[in-house]
Amino acid sequence: MNYEELLIQNKQEHLLDYIKYLDEKDQAKKETLIKQIENINYEQMNKLYATTLEMMNPEKALEAAFVEHLPFTNRAKLTKAEYKKIFAVGKEIITNNQLAIVTMAGGQGTRLGHNGPKGTFLLDVKPEPKYLFQIIVEDLLHAKEEYGVYLNWYIMTSNENNKMTTDFLEEHNYFGYPTDHVKIFVQGDLPLLDEQGKLIVNKDYEIKVASDGNGCIYKSMADEGIIDDMKAKGIEWVFVGSVDNALVKNVDPILIGLTKIEGNEIGSKSIAKAYPQERVGVFCKKNGHPAVIEYSEIPEEMTEEVDEDGELLYGEANIMNHVYTLNAIEKISKEELPYHSAHKKADMTMVDGTVIKATEPNAYKYEAFIFDGFKFFNNMTLVRGVRENEFAPVKNAEGKDSPATAVELYNNYWKL
Numbered sequence: 001m002n003y004e005e006l007l008i009q010n011k012q013e014h015l016l017d018y019i020k021y022l023d024e025k026d027q028a029k030k031e032t033l034i035k036q037i038e039n040i041n042y043e044q045m046n047k048l049y050a051t052t053l054e055m056m057n058p059e060k061a062l063e064a065a066f067v068e069h070l071p072f073t074n075r076a077k078l079t080k081a082e083y084k085k086i087f088a089v090g091k092e093i094i095t096n097n098q099l100a101i102v103t104m105a106g107g108q109g110t111r112l113g114h115n116g117p118k119g120t121f122l123l124d125v126k127p128e129p130k131y132l133f134q135i136i137v138e139d140l141l142h143a144k145e146e147y148g149v150y151l152n153w154y155i156m157t158s159n160e161n162n163k164m165t166t167d168f169l170e171e172h173n174y175f176g177y178p179t180d181h182v183k184i185f186v187q188g189d190l191p192l193l194d195e196q197g198k199l200i201v202n203k204d205y206e207i208k209v210a211s212d213g214n215g216c217i218y219k220s221m222a223d224e225g226i227i228d229d230m231k232a233k234g235i236e237w238v239f240v241g242s243v244d245n246a247l248v249k250n251v252d253p254i255l256i257g258l259t260k261i262e263g264n265e266i267g268s269k270s271i272a273k274a275y276p277q278e279r280v281g282v283f284c285k286k287n288g289h290p291a292v293i294e295y296s297e298i299p300e301e302m303t304e305e306v307d308e309d310g311e312l313l314y315g316e317a318n319i320m321n322h323v324y325t326l327n328a329i330e331k332i333s334k335e336e337l338p339y340h341s342a343h344k345k346a347d348m349t350m351v352d353g354t355v356i357k358a359t360e361p362n363a364y365k366y367e368a369f370i371f372d373g374f375k376f377f378n379n380m381t382l383v384r385g386v387r388e389n390e391f392a393p394v395k396n397a398e399g400k401d402s403p404a405t406a407v408e409l410y411n412n413y414w415k416l
């Protein structure tokens, strides 16, 4: 089918006007646009848009789900003997260099609004400002001091920020981390759709795309040869964390050790919700499998349910500190993960080049979520850590979870 037929069949005829315009103005851009049009998976996009319309009913998402408490281990309550035993198991994996670290850095960071990849954001901590990538490297260098090994570090970027990320890390000499232990890979992307389900054009007359969500990490690791690379290096465990937590502990023997001892293939570190209505995703079991439910999905009465000790039943907040066996990552990479739609602001370019700036959300972005990979397992290990030691997110430009709050948490933790 040629591009014209494709567009007509999929109700995207508006793009024909752009092609007609470019035919007179810019042949190279016209060719690029046509190539993009030919490469879109319309069946997938049509399905995604149909699901968006269906999901406008907020009850729908949780309708068929049976939600239960997911047990966790409170690290602060481990006895000395338990701690020692778990630590030893985790330490052995680390010192044998069987643990790899993956940093997810493919997000757009729209809420922060920083001009560049989030990892290149300079956080004004004491005694001197540090980039988010630098903070991660320092954490890995601490692990080198502690366990005597340079762990292999993988960074997931997007088509949009891969070059900027690579250039930045090169320029800063990877903040002293040995480059033979660093690999950068690229995740995929998907087109955005406007509220009528139409493809959007950007200022370069290309179809506007965005990274396809951190849940695509599994498939990207398979497609980009990362799983094979890890196998070749004898790696058996993988920690996956986000780029935007200034207190991330990438190398945690307790999390890895306990996951192994409990015979699980996946594990995660949580923190206790600050208060029942806190707007965070929490761990649970959904239809018998480990999951995270978003604050928008959880019914009001469930947020306040407690156990006999007065602990919230759904109080373990997800901070994206996940650990997997490499086999688990490979298993998930072969499965289909659902896409979730987010209503976002997207500037749009009209045929004549006029850009319409978005002031309100006007488009749908499709993302897979990393925690949707948990459902392919019957159980997972959950370790509760201490919020002040583990979590200093940089999400928003101001207010909650902003550089200002992260700086304070960072300085307090390091007693600076």
Ligand code: UTP
Residues within 6 Å of the ligand: 104, 105, 106, 107, 108, 109, 110, 111, 112, 118, 156, 187, 211, 212, 213, 214, 241, 242, 243, 244, 367, 395
């Ligand atoms: P968020 O979901 O907070 O998104 O990502 P974000 O891109 O940082 O920020 P907003 O929502 O646009 O403001 C959590 C982690 O997942 C990574 C991010 O880089 C961050 O480390 N991520 C997100 C990806 O690697 N790829 C994606 O497609 C999305």
